[in-house]
Structure formats: C-alpha cells, structure tokens
Amino acid sequence: MSEVIEANHRPVRDVSATAASTQAGPGALVIDHVGITFTARRDNKRYRAIKDVSFTVRENEFCCVVGPSGCGKSSLLLAVAGLVPASHGEMSFDGNRIVSPERDRAVVFQSASLLPWRTVIANVSYGLEMMKVPRREARERSRAIVELVGLKGFEGHYPHELSGGMQQRVNLARALVADPQLLLMDEPFAALDAQTREVMQAELLRIWGQMRKSVMFVTHQIDEAVFLGDRVIVLSKGPGTTIADIVEVNFPRPRSEEVKRTPEFLALVDRIWNCIRSGATAQN
Ligand SMILES: Nc1ncnc2c1ncn2[C@@H]1O[C@H](COP(=O)(O)OP(=O)(O)OP(=O)(O)O)[C@@H](O)[C@H]1O
Numbered sequence: 001m002s003e004v005i006e007a008n009h010r011p012v013r014d015v016s017a018t019a020a021s022t023q024a025g026p027g028a029l030v031i032d033h034v035g036i037t038f039t040a041r042r043d044n045k046r047y048r049a050i051k052d053v054s055f056t057v058r059e060n061e062f063c064c065v066v067g068p069s070g071c072g073k074s075s076l077l078l079a080v081a082g083l084v085p086a087s088h089g090e091m092s093f094d095g096n097r098i099v100s101p102e103r104d105r106a107v108v109f110q111s112a113s114l115l116p117w118r119t120v121i122a123n124v125s126y127g128l129e130m131m132k133v134p135r136r137e138a139r140e141r142s143r144a145i146v147e148l149v150g151l152k153g154f155e156g157h158y159p160h161e162l163s164g165g166m167q168q169r170v171n172l173a174r175a176l177v178a179d180p181q182l183l184l185m186d187e188p189f190a191a192l193d194a195q196t197r198e199v200m201q202a203e204l205l206r207i208w209g210q211m212r213k214s215v216m217f218v219t220h221q222i223d224e225a226v227f228l229g230d231r232v233i234v235l236s237k238g239p240g241t242t243i244a245d246i247v248e249v250n251f252p253r254p255r256s257e258e259v260k261r262t263p264e265f266l267a268l269v270d271r272i273w274n275c276i277r278s279g280a281t282a283q284n
Contacts (some may be wrong), residue, residue, distance in 0.1 A: 027059030027094050029080065029182055029214060034089035036075045049075045051240035052089070055233050057182070062208060062215045064225035067235030067244070068276055073218040076235075077186050080216060081107045093182055103131075106180035110187040112167040114159040114174075121146060121155040124173045131178065145173045148207060165196040169203070176211065185217045189224070198257065201227060209254060222272045227260060234272055237279045245275045 024030045036050040049072040057063040065073050078084040080091060082101040091098040093105060114123050121142050128138035146155055149169040159167055168188060175183060188204075189197045201224060208215060219225050225232045226249055234245040247268060251259050259265050 024056045025059060027181065027214065029057040029216065030090070030092045031055055031076070031080065032090045032092075034076070034079065034086045034091055036072060036079055036084060037087040038075075046087075048087075048239055049241065050079075052242050053235070054089075055243060055246065057214050057216050060212045060214055061230050062217065062228055064217045064219060064229035064232045065235065066219060066222055066225050066232060066272060066276070067241065068237045068279075069220070071235045071238040071241045073235060074186055077107070077184050077216060077218050080182075081105055081184050083107075103178055104180055105182045105184060106175035106178060108171055108175045108183065108185045108188045110190045112159070112164075112171040114167060114170055116159050119156050119158055120151060120162070120170050123159070123170055124177050127174060127178050142173075142177055145177045146170075148176070148210065149173045150203060163196070164192050165200055168192065168200060172204070172207070176207075176213075180213065182214045182216065185215065187219055188217075190220065197224075202257070204228065205253070205255060222269050222276075223260060223265075226265060226268045226272070227255065232268075232272060234275050237276075245272065247272060 031054055033052055033054050034050060035048065035052055037046045037048050039046050053076065055063075065076065067073055075084060079086050080093075080098060082098050082105065096102075096104075098105075115126065118126065121139070124146055125138045125142040128141060129135075133141070143155065146152065149172055151166065151169050151173070154162065154166065159170070162170065171188070189200050192200060205228060217225070217228060222232075226247075229249050231249060232247040233243060234247065236242050236244040249268060251265070
C-alpha cells in the first residue's frame with residue numbers, strides 16, 4: 001500500500017544519511033535518504049511508496065532486501081537501476097550519481113523474458129550486439145558466461161526447450177555478459193519450484209564467488225536472504241517505508257545448505273520475521 005502525500009512534502013534529514021555516505025568506499029552503492037512517489041493515473045494524486053531509506057551496498061557485497069509485500073522493495077531496486085526516479089534523496093554508484101540506466105548496473109527480474117526466436121547463445125550475446133561489440137568477441141564472451149552459469153552444451157537450444165531454472169540461468173548470463181559492477185536482482189527465483197530454487201541459490205553463490213560483483217537482491221523469502229546475503233536490509237511496512245533493521249550475516253563462505261539448519265541461522269530468520277511481523281518502524 002502506498003500513502004497519498006501533500007504536494008510540498010520535504011524529507012527530514014537525520015544522522016543515518018551522513019553515516020551511509022561516509023562509510024561507503026569506492027565501488028559502493030549509496031542510497032541516501034531516498035523517497036519514491038508515483039503519480040496514479042486514476043486520480044492524478046501522488047502516492048508515496050518509499051518514505052526515507054538510507055543504506056549502502058559495499059563493493060563486492062551481497063546485500064539482500066526484504067520487507068512486507070508492497071513496502072516498495074521493487075520500486076527501490078528500479079530506482080537504483082535508474083528506471084524510476086527518486087522523488088528526493090540521492091543515489092550514487094562508484095561515486096557517480098544515478099540518474100538513468102547505465103552499463104555498470106544490470107537487472108535480473110523474476111520473469112526471464114528471453115527472446116523466443118533466439119538460441120541460448122544468441123540471447124546472451126544480444127546485449128553485446130546492441131553495444132556494437134565485434135561479433136567474434138561477443139560470441140566468445142557469451143560462450144564463457146554460458147559455461148559459467150552451467151549451460152555448456154545448451155548453447156543452441158531455444159528458450160522453450162529449457163526448464164524454468166535453465167531459463168533463469170540464461171537470464172543471469174544475459175545480465176552478466178556485459179560485465180556490470182552491480183547486479184540488481186528482483187525476486188529472480190520466485191517463479192521456480194522449491195528444489196530448483198535451492199539449486200539456483202547455490203549456483204548464484206558459486207557464480208558470485210567467481211565474479212565478485214556487488215549484488216542487491218530483493219526477495220520475499222527470509223531464509224533465502226539470510227543464506228545468500230552478507231547483510232539483510234529489512235524495510236518497514238508501507239506506506240511511508242523506512243528501514244526497520246539491518247542484519248549482519250557472518251556465516252563463513254562458501255556456504256552450503258547445512259548452514260540453514262544451524263541455530264544461528266534460524267535465530268537470524270526469526271529476528272527478521274519478527275521484525276516484519278510486528279510491522280516495525282524505523283530504528284536506523
Ligand atoms: N508504477 C507505479 N505506479 C503507481 N504506483 C506504483 C507503481 N509501482 C509501484 N507502485 C506502488 O508502490 C508501492 C510499492 O510497490 P512495490 O512493487 O515496489 O512493492 P514490493 O515491496 O516490491 O511489493 P511485493 O513484495 O508485493 O512485490 C505499492 O503500493 C504499489 O502499488
């Protein structure tokens with residue numbers, strides 16, 4: 001749910017913005033007192049999705065974002081991608097202000113949206129073709145990424161010949177092939193069955209371990225966030241979403257499924273779950 005707002009709303013600044021900006025090193029994503037509003041077509045009024053959110057994603061960090069349905073997770077991710085403007089606040093990546101989509105940031109959505117008339121390798125190389133990368137180089141880079149995501153041998157397959165998990169691997173390869181510094185993932189495994197989802201979580205960690213990108217990963221699944229992330233940002237209930245908690249996850253890497261059965265893991269899941277369930281409001 002979003003909140004209708006007055007036309008002249010101005011955000012209140014507090015100490016967390018300063019903290020967010022100064023702790024960020026090079027290669028960091030800085031989200032500094034960002035708010036997001038939408039103008040609804042139905043009544044032309046402005047509705048606030050995100051009220052005031054500040055956090056950083058450090059270079060090479062795997063940062064997960066969770067929160068109640070409708071709290072604005074996807075909107076925030078789209079804003080970082082440069083696809084939705086912030087109504088106030090600032091966002092920067094690697095020191096550059098975010099105002100539009102750029103090649104340093106790639107997005108992976110829940111739906112793979114592959115081009116059905118193109119093979120796996122042609123889907124993956126499409127972005128490079130658009131960037132006018134020479135054909136041979138584009139093919140070589142695409143082959144390497146297809147292998148990295150575990151699809152060696154399937155280069156000539158068409159999307160309809162692939163399982164949902166394999167399609168999502170292609171989707172990931174499409175995002176990675178242009179070598180972005182920041183990967184933005186919006187519920188990428190939500191449409192997969194539980195077993196495939198677990199496989200893909202492990203695969204994503206393996207790939208991330210090899211490529212070491214910064215990742216902002218939005219999910220509904222708290223255990224997924226704790227399993228994957230170095231930190232979990234917990235957003236408060238909308239409307240007027242802020243940050244409810246920031247949870248450090250210190251399990252050693254590489255992580256295996258076993259960690260999910262440890263008391264420490266379950267305690268973190270519980271902490272986040274209680275925070276979301278209680279409809280917590282801002283502490284940070
Ligand atoms: N393009 C848009 N126009 C108007 N309102 C929008 C638009 N996109 C999102 N919203 C509103 O902003 C709020 C946040 O939506 P958003 O999809 O970002 O939340 P979410 O936390 O990702 O939700 P979910 O977990 O259910 O996917 C919602 O109230 C939604 O209706």
